Amino acid sequence: MNTVLHKANTRGHANHGWLNSYHTFSFANYYNPDRIQFGVLRVINDDTVDAGKGFGTHPHENMEIISIPLEGELEHKDSMGNIARIKAGDIQVMSAGTGVYHSEYNKNHDRAVQFLQIWVIPNQQQVEPRYDQISIADISKENQFNQILSPNANDQGVWIHQNAWFNLGQFTLSTDNQYQLHSNDYGVYAFVIEGSAVIENQELRKRDGMGIWGTDTISIKAEKDSKILLMEVPMNQ
Template identity: 50%
Template sequence: MQKIIHKAENRGHVDFGWLKSAHSFSFGQYHDPKKINFGALRVLNDDFVEAGNGFGRHPHDNMEIVSIPLEGVLEHQDSMGTSKAIETGDVQIMSAGTGVQHSEFNGSKENPVKFLQIWIVPNERQLTPSYDQKSYLALDRKNKFATIVSPKKEDTDAVLIQQDAYFNLADLEEHKTINYQLHGEGKGVYVFLLEGEINIAGETLKRRDAIGVYEIDEIAIEATQDAKILLIEVPMF
Protein backbone atom coordinates (compact mmCIF):
# COMPACT_ATOMS: atom_id res chain seq x y z
CA MET A 1 0.00 0.00 0.00
CA GLN A 2 1.15 3.51 -0.89
CA LYS A 3 -0.58 6.64 0.40
CA ILE A 4 -0.47 10.42 0.37
CA ILE A 5 -2.22 12.72 2.85
CA HIS A 6 -3.72 16.09 1.92
CA LYS A 7 -4.88 17.94 5.03
CA ALA A 8 -7.58 20.57 4.55
CA GLU A 9 -5.45 23.38 5.96
CA ASN A 10 -2.60 22.57 3.58
CA ARG A 11 -4.64 23.14 0.42
CA GLY A 12 -3.96 26.14 -1.75
CA HIS A 13 -6.35 28.98 -0.87
CA VAL A 14 -7.41 31.94 -3.00
CA ASP A 15 -9.81 34.75 -2.11
CA PHE A 16 -11.05 37.16 -4.79
CA GLY A 17 -13.94 38.40 -2.69
CA TRP A 18 -16.69 36.98 -4.89
CA LEU A 19 -14.78 33.68 -5.16
CA LYS A 20 -13.15 31.71 -2.38
CA SER A 21 -11.51 28.45 -3.42
CA ALA A 22 -9.39 25.71 -1.86
CA HIS A 23 -7.23 23.71 -4.27
CA SER A 24 -6.20 20.13 -3.50
CA PHE A 25 -3.86 20.21 -6.52
CA SER A 26 -1.85 22.90 -8.30
CA PHE A 27 -4.23 25.24 -10.09
CA GLY A 28 -4.08 28.84 -11.30
CA GLN A 29 -2.00 30.97 -8.94
CA TYR A 30 -1.39 28.01 -6.61
CA HIS A 31 1.52 25.75 -7.50
CA ASP A 32 3.01 22.94 -5.44
CA PRO A 33 5.29 20.54 -7.34
CA LYS A 34 4.25 17.78 -4.92
CA LYS A 35 0.56 18.31 -5.73
CA ILE A 36 0.23 18.14 -9.50
CA ASN A 37 -2.09 15.15 -9.74
CA PHE A 38 -3.11 11.79 -8.30
CA GLY A 39 -3.04 9.49 -11.30
CA ALA A 40 -5.69 10.72 -13.73
CA LEU A 41 -7.12 13.10 -11.10
CA ARG A 42 -5.77 16.52 -12.01
CA VAL A 43 -7.91 19.12 -10.17
CA LEU A 44 -10.17 19.16 -7.12
CA ASN A 45 -11.36 22.67 -6.29
CA ASP A 46 -13.67 23.41 -3.36
CA ASP A 47 -15.38 26.62 -4.50
CA PHE A 48 -17.56 29.28 -2.85
CA VAL A 49 -19.15 31.85 -5.17
CA GLU A 50 -21.10 34.83 -3.88
CA ALA A 51 -24.63 35.56 -5.09
CA GLY A 52 -24.86 36.95 -8.61
CA ASN A 53 -21.27 36.13 -9.50
CA GLY A 54 -19.47 33.46 -11.47
CA PHE A 55 -17.05 32.51 -14.21
CA GLY A 56 -17.59 34.11 -17.61
CA ARG A 57 -17.25 32.13 -20.83
CA HIS A 58 -13.82 30.50 -21.09
CA PRO A 59 -12.32 27.57 -23.05
CA HIS A 60 -11.33 24.02 -22.11
CA ASP A 61 -10.09 21.06 -24.11
CA ASN A 62 -9.05 17.45 -23.52
CA MET A 63 -10.34 17.25 -19.97
CA GLU A 64 -13.27 15.57 -18.20
CA ILE A 65 -14.76 18.28 -15.96
CA VAL A 66 -17.12 17.21 -13.16
CA SER A 67 -19.13 19.68 -11.05
CA ILE A 68 -20.95 18.69 -7.86
CA PRO A 69 -22.95 21.45 -6.11
CA LEU A 70 -22.91 21.07 -2.31
CA GLU A 71 -25.16 24.05 -1.60
CA GLY A 72 -27.11 26.27 -3.96
CA VAL A 73 -27.49 26.29 -7.75
CA LEU A 74 -25.04 26.68 -10.63
CA GLU A 75 -26.15 28.07 -14.00
CA HIS A 76 -24.20 26.47 -16.85
CA GLN A 77 -24.05 27.53 -20.51
CA ASP A 78 -21.69 26.26 -23.18
CA SER A 79 -20.81 26.41 -26.87
CA MET A 80 -22.57 23.06 -27.46
CA GLY A 81 -25.86 24.87 -26.86
CA THR A 82 -26.34 23.55 -23.33
CA SER A 83 -28.10 25.82 -20.84
CA LYS A 84 -28.77 24.08 -17.52
CA ALA A 85 -29.32 24.74 -13.83
CA ILE A 86 -27.22 22.36 -11.73
CA GLU A 87 -28.79 21.99 -8.31
CA THR A 88 -27.58 20.54 -5.03
CA GLY A 89 -27.96 16.77 -5.46
CA ASP A 90 -26.94 16.89 -9.13
CA VAL A 91 -23.70 15.79 -10.74
CA GLN A 92 -22.62 17.29 -14.06
CA ILE A 93 -19.89 16.28 -16.47
CA MET A 94 -18.56 18.14 -19.48
CA SER A 95 -16.18 16.24 -21.76
CA ALA A 96 -14.21 19.09 -23.29
CA GLY A 97 -12.53 16.98 -25.98
CA THR A 98 -11.53 18.97 -29.07
CA GLY A 99 -12.59 22.18 -27.34
CA VAL A 100 -15.59 23.83 -25.73
CA GLN A 101 -16.36 27.17 -24.12
CA HIS A 102 -18.59 27.48 -21.08
CA SER A 103 -19.67 29.78 -18.27
CA GLU A 104 -20.73 29.02 -14.71
CA PHE A 105 -22.63 31.47 -12.53
CA ASN A 106 -24.32 31.37 -9.18
CA GLY A 107 -27.99 30.78 -9.98
CA SER A 108 -29.12 32.86 -6.99
CA LYS A 109 -29.08 36.63 -6.52
CA GLU A 110 -29.28 36.18 -2.74
CA ASN A 111 -27.39 33.09 -1.60
CA PRO A 112 -23.89 31.73 -2.28
CA VAL A 113 -23.23 28.51 -4.16
CA LYS A 114 -20.73 25.96 -2.92
CA PHE A 115 -19.50 23.29 -5.29
CA LEU A 116 -16.68 20.93 -6.15
CA GLN A 117 -15.09 21.11 -9.58
CA ILE A 118 -12.97 18.10 -10.45
CA TRP A 119 -10.87 17.50 -13.55
CA ILE A 120 -9.95 14.05 -14.83
CA VAL A 121 -7.48 13.45 -17.66
CA PRO A 122 -9.40 11.53 -20.40
CA ASN A 123 -8.30 8.18 -21.81
CA GLU A 124 -8.15 9.65 -25.31
CA ARG A 125 -7.45 13.10 -26.71
CA GLN A 126 -9.48 15.07 -29.25
CA LEU A 127 -12.80 13.42 -28.47
CA THR A 128 -16.09 15.00 -29.55
CA PRO A 129 -17.28 17.29 -26.71
CA SER A 130 -20.33 16.11 -24.75
CA TYR A 131 -22.44 16.99 -21.71
CA ASP A 132 -24.28 14.89 -19.11
CA GLN A 133 -26.12 15.70 -15.89
CA LYS A 134 -28.12 13.60 -13.41
CA SER A 135 -29.55 13.75 -9.91
CA TYR A 136 -28.23 11.30 -7.35
CA LEU A 137 -30.72 12.20 -4.58
CA ALA A 138 -32.74 8.99 -5.05
CA LEU A 139 -29.66 6.75 -4.77
CA ASP A 140 -29.20 4.85 -1.51
CA ARG A 141 -26.01 6.14 0.10
CA LYS A 142 -26.68 5.12 3.72
CA ASN A 143 -23.66 3.07 4.82
CA LYS A 144 -22.91 2.16 1.22
CA PHE A 145 -21.38 3.72 -1.86
CA ALA A 146 -23.49 5.00 -4.74
CA THR A 147 -21.70 5.49 -8.06
CA ILE A 148 -22.43 8.90 -9.60
CA VAL A 149 -19.73 8.96 -12.34
CA SER A 150 -18.81 5.85 -14.34
CA PRO A 151 -17.17 4.82 -17.63
CA LYS A 152 -19.87 2.17 -18.13
CA LYS A 153 -22.99 3.02 -20.11
CA GLU A 154 -24.87 0.31 -18.20
CA ASP A 155 -24.44 2.36 -14.99
CA THR A 156 -27.54 4.34 -15.88
CA ASP A 157 -27.68 6.20 -12.54
CA ALA A 158 -24.26 7.73 -13.19
CA VAL A 159 -23.00 10.29 -15.69
CA LEU A 160 -20.62 8.90 -18.31
CA ILE A 161 -16.90 9.73 -18.20
CA GLN A 162 -14.29 9.17 -20.91
CA GLN A 163 -11.81 7.50 -18.55
CA ASP A 164 -11.69 4.33 -16.44
CA ALA A 165 -12.72 6.36 -13.41
CA TYR A 166 -15.52 6.13 -10.85
CA PHE A 167 -16.93 8.73 -8.46
CA ASN A 168 -18.79 7.39 -5.42
CA LEU A 169 -20.68 9.03 -2.56
CA ALA A 170 -21.52 7.53 0.84
CA ASP A 171 -23.24 8.72 4.02
CA LEU A 172 -21.57 6.64 6.71
CA GLU A 173 -22.99 6.48 10.21
CA GLU A 174 -20.76 6.68 13.27
CA HIS A 175 -19.08 3.33 14.11
CA LYS A 176 -20.02 1.85 10.73
CA THR A 177 -17.42 0.48 8.29
CA ILE A 178 -17.68 0.07 4.52
CA ASN A 179 -15.30 -1.56 2.06
CA TYR A 180 -14.56 -0.47 -1.49
CA GLN A 181 -13.28 -2.93 -4.09
CA LEU A 182 -11.19 -1.41 -6.88
CA HIS A 183 -11.91 -2.18 -10.54
CA GLY A 184 -8.68 -3.97 -11.43
CA GLU A 185 -4.94 -3.35 -11.28
CA GLY A 186 -3.14 -0.05 -11.70
CA LYS A 187 -5.87 1.91 -9.95
CA GLY A 188 -5.95 4.11 -6.88
CA VAL A 189 -8.58 5.84 -4.76
CA TYR A 190 -8.67 9.45 -3.64
CA VAL A 191 -10.98 9.86 -0.65
CA PHE A 192 -12.16 13.42 0.05
CA LEU A 193 -14.05 13.79 3.31
CA LEU A 194 -16.91 16.24 2.87
CA GLU A 195 -18.11 16.12 6.47
CA GLY A 196 -17.41 14.18 9.68
CA GLU A 197 -14.47 12.02 10.67
CA ILE A 198 -13.17 8.67 9.39
CA ASN A 199 -10.35 6.19 9.80
CA ILE A 200 -8.78 4.89 6.58
CA ALA A 201 -5.45 3.22 5.81
CA GLY A 202 -4.24 3.85 9.36
CA GLU A 203 -5.03 7.58 9.16
CA THR A 204 -7.69 9.79 10.72
CA LEU A 205 -9.37 12.25 8.37
CA LYS A 206 -11.47 15.22 9.41
CA ARG A 207 -13.68 17.58 7.40
CA ARG A 208 -12.18 18.38 3.97
CA ASP A 209 -9.08 16.22 4.56
CA ALA A 210 -8.16 13.78 1.79
CA ILE A 211 -6.06 10.70 1.26
CA GLY A 212 -4.83 9.03 -1.91
CA VAL A 213 -4.20 5.27 -1.65
CA TYR A 214 -2.85 2.93 -4.33
CA GLU A 215 -1.23 -0.48 -4.80
CA ILE A 216 -4.30 -1.99 -3.12
CA ASP A 217 -7.23 -4.17 -4.18
CA GLU A 218 -9.68 -3.03 -1.51
CA ILE A 219 -9.95 -0.31 1.13
CA ALA A 220 -11.94 -0.15 4.40
CA ILE A 221 -13.36 3.09 5.78
CA GLU A 222 -14.65 3.43 9.36
CA ALA A 223 -16.67 6.41 10.55
CA THR A 224 -15.69 7.77 13.96
CA GLN A 225 -18.39 10.42 13.46
CA ASP A 226 -21.25 10.57 10.97
CA ALA A 227 -19.48 11.18 7.67
CA LYS A 228 -20.13 12.22 4.08
CA ILE A 229 -17.53 10.74 1.75
CA LEU A 230 -16.51 11.29 -1.86
CA LEU A 231 -14.33 8.47 -3.23
CA ILE A 232 -12.73 8.83 -6.66
CA GLU A 233 -11.13 5.80 -8.30
CA VAL A 234 -8.70 6.58 -11.12
CA PRO A 235 -5.94 4.92 -13.14
CA MET A 236 -2.53 5.66 -11.67
CA PHE A 237 -0.82 5.53 -15.13
Protein backbone atom coordinates (compact mmCIF):
# COMPACT_ATOMS: atom_id res chain seq x y z
CA MET A 1 0.00 0.00 0.00
CA ASN A 2 1.18 3.50 -0.86
CA THR A 3 -0.06 6.69 0.75
CA VAL A 4 0.40 10.44 0.46
CA LEU A 5 -0.81 12.87 3.13
CA HIS A 6 -1.80 16.48 2.48
CA LYS A 7 -2.63 18.34 5.67
CA ALA A 8 -5.04 21.25 5.34
CA ASN A 9 -2.44 23.85 6.31
CA THR A 10 -0.04 22.74 3.55
CA ARG A 11 -2.42 23.57 0.69
CA GLY A 12 -1.86 26.43 -1.71
CA HIS A 13 -3.81 29.58 -0.82
CA ALA A 14 -5.01 32.57 -2.78
CA ASN A 15 -7.14 35.35 -1.30
CA HIS A 16 -8.50 37.62 -4.02
CA GLY A 17 -10.77 39.57 -1.68
CA TRP A 18 -14.04 38.33 -3.18
CA LEU A 19 -12.62 34.78 -3.50
CA ASN A 20 -10.76 32.83 -0.83
CA SER A 21 -9.40 29.64 -2.35
CA TYR A 22 -7.34 26.71 -1.07
CA HIS A 23 -5.67 24.40 -3.59
CA THR A 24 -4.87 20.77 -2.79
CA PHE A 25 -2.98 20.49 -6.09
CA SER A 26 -1.03 22.98 -8.21
CA PHE A 27 -3.42 25.56 -9.64
CA ALA A 28 -3.11 29.08 -11.08
CA ASN A 29 -0.28 30.86 -9.23
CA TYR A 30 0.24 27.97 -6.80
CA TYR A 31 2.79 25.49 -8.12
CA ASN A 32 4.27 22.56 -6.23
CA PRO A 33 6.06 19.95 -8.38
CA ASP A 34 5.23 17.29 -5.79
CA ARG A 35 1.53 18.13 -5.89
CA ILE A 36 0.46 18.25 -9.52
CA GLN A 37 -2.31 15.65 -9.33
CA PHE A 38 -3.33 12.28 -7.89
CA GLY A 39 -3.75 9.91 -10.81
CA VAL A 40 -6.30 11.58 -13.09
CA LEU A 41 -7.57 13.75 -10.20
CA ARG A 42 -6.17 17.12 -11.22
CA VAL A 43 -7.82 19.81 -9.04
CA ILE A 44 -9.48 20.07 -5.65
CA ASN A 45 -10.23 23.72 -4.94
CA ASP A 46 -11.92 24.68 -1.68
CA ASP A 47 -13.55 28.01 -2.56
CA THR A 48 -15.45 30.68 -0.63
CA VAL A 49 -17.10 33.38 -2.76
CA ASP A 50 -18.34 36.61 -1.16
CA ALA A 51 -21.97 37.70 -1.38
CA GLY A 52 -22.85 39.11 -4.80
CA LYS A 53 -19.51 38.08 -6.36
CA GLY A 54 -18.38 35.33 -8.69
CA PHE A 55 -16.40 34.02 -11.64
CA GLY A 56 -17.06 35.81 -14.94
CA THR A 57 -17.48 33.93 -18.19
CA HIS A 58 -14.39 31.82 -18.92
CA PRO A 59 -13.52 28.80 -21.09
CA HIS A 60 -12.74 25.15 -20.39
CA GLU A 61 -12.03 22.18 -22.63
CA ASN A 62 -11.26 18.47 -22.28
CA MET A 63 -11.87 18.33 -18.54
CA GLU A 64 -14.55 16.83 -16.30
CA ILE A 65 -15.54 19.55 -13.80
CA ILE A 66 -17.46 18.67 -10.66
CA SER A 67 -18.87 21.21 -8.19
CA ILE A 68 -20.13 20.30 -4.73
CA PRO A 69 -21.65 23.24 -2.80
CA LEU A 70 -21.11 23.07 0.97
CA GLU A 71 -22.95 26.21 2.03
CA GLY A 72 -25.10 28.74 0.17
CA GLU A 73 -26.09 28.81 -3.51
CA LEU A 74 -24.16 29.31 -6.75
CA GLU A 75 -25.70 30.35 -10.07
CA HIS A 76 -24.32 28.65 -13.18
CA LYS A 77 -24.65 29.89 -16.78
CA ASP A 78 -22.95 28.32 -19.79
CA SER A 79 -22.63 28.47 -23.56
CA MET A 80 -24.82 25.35 -23.86
CA GLY A 81 -27.76 27.46 -22.70
CA ASN A 82 -27.96 26.12 -19.15
CA ILE A 83 -28.96 28.46 -16.33
CA ALA A 84 -29.18 26.77 -12.95
CA ARG A 85 -28.64 27.26 -9.26
CA ILE A 86 -26.78 24.67 -7.22
CA LYS A 87 -26.93 24.61 -3.44
CA ALA A 88 -25.65 22.61 -0.50
CA GLY A 89 -26.95 19.09 -0.99
CA ASP A 90 -26.40 19.14 -4.78
CA ILE A 91 -23.67 17.95 -7.12
CA GLN A 92 -23.02 19.47 -10.53
CA VAL A 93 -20.97 18.04 -13.39
CA MET A 94 -19.84 19.60 -16.65
CA SER A 95 -17.96 17.75 -19.39
CA ALA A 96 -16.07 20.53 -21.14
CA GLY A 97 -15.05 18.38 -24.10
CA THR A 98 -14.64 20.36 -27.33
CA GLY A 99 -15.04 23.59 -25.39
CA VAL A 100 -17.53 25.45 -23.23
CA TYR A 101 -17.80 28.88 -21.63
CA HIS A 102 -19.44 29.33 -18.24
CA SER A 103 -19.82 31.67 -15.29
CA GLU A 104 -20.50 31.05 -11.60
CA TYR A 105 -21.95 33.69 -9.29
CA ASN A 106 -23.12 33.98 -5.73
CA LYS A 107 -26.42 35.76 -6.29
CA ASN A 108 -27.13 36.06 -2.56
CA HIS A 109 -26.27 39.48 -1.15
CA ASP A 110 -26.24 38.47 2.51
CA ARG A 111 -23.97 35.43 2.73
CA ALA A 112 -20.95 33.75 1.19
CA VAL A 113 -21.06 30.48 -0.73
CA GLN A 114 -18.62 27.65 -0.09
CA PHE A 115 -18.04 24.88 -2.61
CA LEU A 116 -15.54 22.31 -3.79
CA GLN A 117 -14.51 22.46 -7.44
CA ILE A 118 -12.92 19.23 -8.61
CA TRP A 119 -11.33 18.52 -12.00
CA VAL A 120 -10.83 15.01 -13.39
CA ILE A 121 -8.86 14.37 -16.59
CA PRO A 122 -11.22 12.54 -18.99
CA ASN A 123 -10.55 9.26 -20.78
CA GLN A 124 -12.02 10.66 -24.00
CA GLN A 125 -10.95 13.86 -25.73
CA GLN A 126 -13.11 16.25 -27.75
CA VAL A 127 -16.45 14.89 -26.54
CA GLU A 128 -19.65 16.89 -26.93
CA PRO A 129 -20.01 19.23 -23.92
CA ARG A 130 -22.68 18.26 -21.42
CA TYR A 131 -24.14 19.48 -18.13
CA ASP A 132 -26.01 17.77 -15.30
CA GLN A 133 -26.88 18.28 -11.65
CA ILE A 134 -28.76 16.28 -9.05
CA SER A 135 -29.66 16.51 -5.39
CA ILE A 136 -27.29 14.36 -3.34
CA ALA A 137 -29.71 14.63 -0.43
CA ASP A 138 -32.21 12.57 -2.41
CA ILE A 139 -29.85 9.56 -2.63
CA SER A 140 -27.94 9.81 0.66
CA LYS A 141 -28.31 7.84 3.87
CA GLU A 142 -26.52 8.87 7.07
CA ASN A 143 -23.64 6.91 8.56
CA GLN A 144 -22.56 5.24 5.34
CA PHE A 145 -20.84 6.15 2.10
CA ASN A 146 -23.19 6.92 -0.79
CA GLN A 147 -22.13 6.87 -4.44
CA ILE A 148 -22.62 10.30 -6.02
CA LEU A 149 -20.56 9.92 -9.24
CA SER A 150 -19.51 7.09 -11.54
CA PRO A 151 -18.61 6.34 -15.19
CA ASN A 152 -22.07 4.90 -15.81
CA ALA A 153 -25.10 6.96 -16.80
CA ASN A 154 -27.46 4.35 -15.32
CA ASP A 155 -25.79 4.23 -11.89
CA GLN A 156 -26.66 6.27 -8.84
CA GLY A 157 -25.39 9.84 -9.02
CA VAL A 158 -23.99 11.84 -11.92
CA TRP A 159 -21.56 10.39 -14.48
CA ILE A 160 -18.38 11.52 -16.20
CA HIS A 161 -16.08 10.43 -19.02
CA GLN A 162 -13.64 8.59 -16.75
CA ASN A 163 -13.49 5.42 -14.65
CA ALA A 164 -14.04 7.35 -11.44
CA TRP A 165 -16.32 6.77 -8.48
CA PHE A 166 -17.06 9.41 -5.83
CA ASN A 167 -18.68 8.45 -2.53
CA LEU A 168 -19.83 10.92 0.11
CA GLY A 169 -20.56 10.07 3.73
CA GLN A 170 -22.30 12.15 6.40
CA PHE A 171 -21.72 10.59 9.81
CA THR A 172 -23.67 11.37 12.97
CA LEU A 173 -22.10 8.37 14.74
CA SER A 174 -18.61 6.94 14.90
CA THR A 175 -18.64 4.30 12.16
CA ASP A 176 -16.18 1.71 10.82
CA ASN A 177 -16.17 1.29 7.03
CA GLN A 178 -14.37 -0.77 4.40
CA TYR A 179 -14.04 0.65 0.89
CA GLN A 180 -13.44 -1.86 -1.92
CA LEU A 181 -11.61 -0.47 -4.95
CA HIS A 182 -12.81 -1.34 -8.44
CA SER A 183 -9.29 -2.16 -9.71
CA ASN A 184 -5.75 -2.59 -8.41
CA ASP A 185 -4.73 0.10 -10.90
CA TYR A 186 -6.88 2.70 -9.15
CA GLY A 187 -6.35 4.78 -6.05
CA VAL A 188 -8.61 6.64 -3.62
CA TYR A 189 -8.17 10.23 -2.53
CA ALA A 190 -10.02 10.88 0.74
CA PHE A 191 -10.92 14.46 1.65
CA VAL A 192 -12.35 15.28 5.07
CA ILE A 193 -14.88 18.07 4.56
CA GLU A 194 -15.91 18.25 8.21
CA GLY A 195 -14.93 16.48 11.41
CA SER A 196 -12.25 13.82 11.50
CA ALA A 197 -11.47 10.26 10.48
CA VAL A 198 -8.84 7.55 10.85
CA ILE A 199 -7.93 6.10 7.46
CA GLU A 200 -5.47 3.21 7.42
CA ASN A 201 -4.30 4.25 10.91
CA GLN A 202 -3.70 7.86 9.83
CA GLU A 203 -5.74 10.53 11.61
CA LEU A 204 -7.23 13.16 9.33
CA ARG A 205 -8.97 16.34 10.39
CA LYS A 206 -11.08 18.98 8.65
CA ARG A 207 -9.86 19.68 5.09
CA ASP A 208 -7.01 17.16 5.29
CA GLY A 209 -6.55 14.92 2.26
CA MET A 210 -4.94 11.52 1.81
CA GLY A 211 -4.24 9.46 -1.28
CA ILE A 212 -4.05 5.64 -1.07
CA TRP A 213 -3.12 3.22 -3.84
CA GLY A 214 -1.64 -0.24 -4.33
CA THR A 215 -4.34 -1.97 -2.30
CA ASP A 216 -7.73 -3.63 -2.77
CA THR A 217 -9.46 -2.32 0.34
CA ILE A 218 -9.25 0.76 2.53
CA SER A 219 -10.32 0.92 6.17
CA ILE A 220 -12.01 4.12 7.29
CA LYS A 221 -13.20 5.01 10.77
CA ALA A 222 -15.39 8.07 10.47
CA GLU A 223 -15.78 9.99 13.69
CA LYS A 224 -19.05 11.47 14.88
CA ASP A 225 -20.24 14.62 13.04
CA SER A 226 -17.92 14.06 10.08
CA LYS A 227 -18.39 14.51 6.34
CA ILE A 228 -15.95 12.65 4.08
CA LEU A 229 -15.53 12.51 0.31
CA LEU A 230 -13.84 9.49 -1.31
CA MET A 231 -12.65 9.88 -4.91
CA GLU A 232 -11.54 6.68 -6.65
CA VAL A 233 -9.65 7.32 -9.90
CA PRO A 234 -7.19 5.56 -12.24
CA MET A 235 -3.60 6.21 -11.24
CA ASN A 236 -2.47 6.31 -14.89
CA GLN A 237 -3.90 8.49 -17.66
